[in-house]
Amino acid sequence: MGIITIDESKCTKDGVCARECMAGIIRQPEGDYPRIAERHEVLCRLCGHCVAVCPHGALSHEAVRIDDSPPIKSELGISEAQAVHFLRSRRSIRSYKDKPVERETIQRLIEVARYAPTAGNTQLVEWVVISGKARIGEIAAETARSLREALDKNPSLAVSAPYLPGVLATFDTGCDSMLWNAPALLIASAPAGAINGMVDLTIALSSLDLLAPAMGLGTCWAGLLQRAILSSPSFKESLGVPPAHPHHYPMMIGYPNVKFYRLPERKPPKITFR
Ligand SMILES: Cc1cc2nc3c(=O)[nH]c(=O)nc-3n(C[C@H](O)[C@H](O)[C@H](O)COP(=O)(O)O)c2cc1C
Structure with a gap:
């Protein structure tokens, strides 16, 4: 077994994990399940993007397990103003x-x-x-x-x-x-x-x-x-x-012994768009 495990009952072979892998080591041969060649496993940065990006919950990584990677709760997202x-x-x-x-x-x-x-x-x-x-x-x-x-x-x-x-x-x-x-x-x-x-x-x-x-x-x-x-x-x-x-x-x-009531102003940013 390699460092990634694919739940074949969930994987749609959409290739999202392979495209997201920053090390470029996940290969998805046409019509097949994603995999990492054994000699490339050492290049894995353990970033967990492959686990996090799969919409089907089909991929787990031995160092970033799907069970330790809770789903993102959109209801906890905050607005720009917040x-x-x-x-x-x-x-x-x-x-x-x-x-x-x-x-x-x-x-x-x-x-x-x-x-x-x-x-x-x-x-x-x-x-x-x-x-x-x-x-x-x-x-x-x-x-x-x-x-x-x-x-x-x-x-x-x-x-x-x-x-x-x-x-x-x-x-x-x-x-x-x-x-x-x-x-x-x-x-x-x-x-x-x-x-x-x-x-x-x-x-x-x-x-x-x-x-x-x-x-x-x-x-x-x-x-x-x-x-x-x-x-x-x-x-x-x-x-x-x-x-x-x-x-x-x-x-x-x-623990603060002070409370603030206003948002103080700062210098305007110096920005150069080229
Ligand atoms: C890298 C860094 C070092 C700082 N060192 C001190 C410090 O030694 N003593 C202190 O009272 N405040 C220190 N400050 C706080 C700054 O004075 C403060 O961030 C700044 O005055 C703006 O206020 P604010 O953080 O409330 O926005 C430091 C802030 C930064 C980012």
Whole structure:
């Protein structure tokens, strides 16, 4: 038996699976059932398009089983207006309730984020979850220390990041302007072998960022922490990011202590149609 199985009682030999296969390895000889030559199986990207595109539910894949691939519910689709409103109402959250985020809730978020696309469907993004305000307070302090050191060494940093001296001054007054007293931090990372690792993990984090409000949560990309991690391998290691993962990005997460009532305007897009 090969990596795909055809239910001959359902297959109409319409060739849809063969046309959709991005690796071009599904062959459908005239009047016959689709199949993958054994020597070509190694080229399969395990994307599951062959399973997802068959209108008859006739094809299963050993790695993407039809029983694990639920039908798309058209009644759950959203309109353009709903999609635009949903995307425009996403906000960075910098004020969190003094309430921990349950491990199970973070697990549910990541379970969805793992469906984000990855180049070549490599699915190499991994996650570190850090919880507890005391630990995150220590990380914020280390971030401030590291950024202050970077600024002392290279004062021109204040040109590319003019907000930095102010952020550090605010931190010194006891206000956590690094990680905003978030109760939890997520760090998505990917190994060097993921050729588009930074893009892959950014899309996964973006998916999580968009899903979080539906679970009552708010997020904020932690760019200052990222900068600090990049400048210190030992800091990166102390956070539990695998040393062999050159790609990473942290995100704060917690229950929001703020509510927004309007959709703020942004710069108009610069577009060149050619
Ligand atoms: C890559 C990235 C890094 C960011 N880093 C930080 C950060 O370190 N601290 C912070 O408070 N906000 C950070 N933000 C949030 C931005 O400031 C915010 O997205 C922007 O002001 C627009 O606001 P909005 O997200 O509510 O639309 C970051 C956003 C992105 C996309």
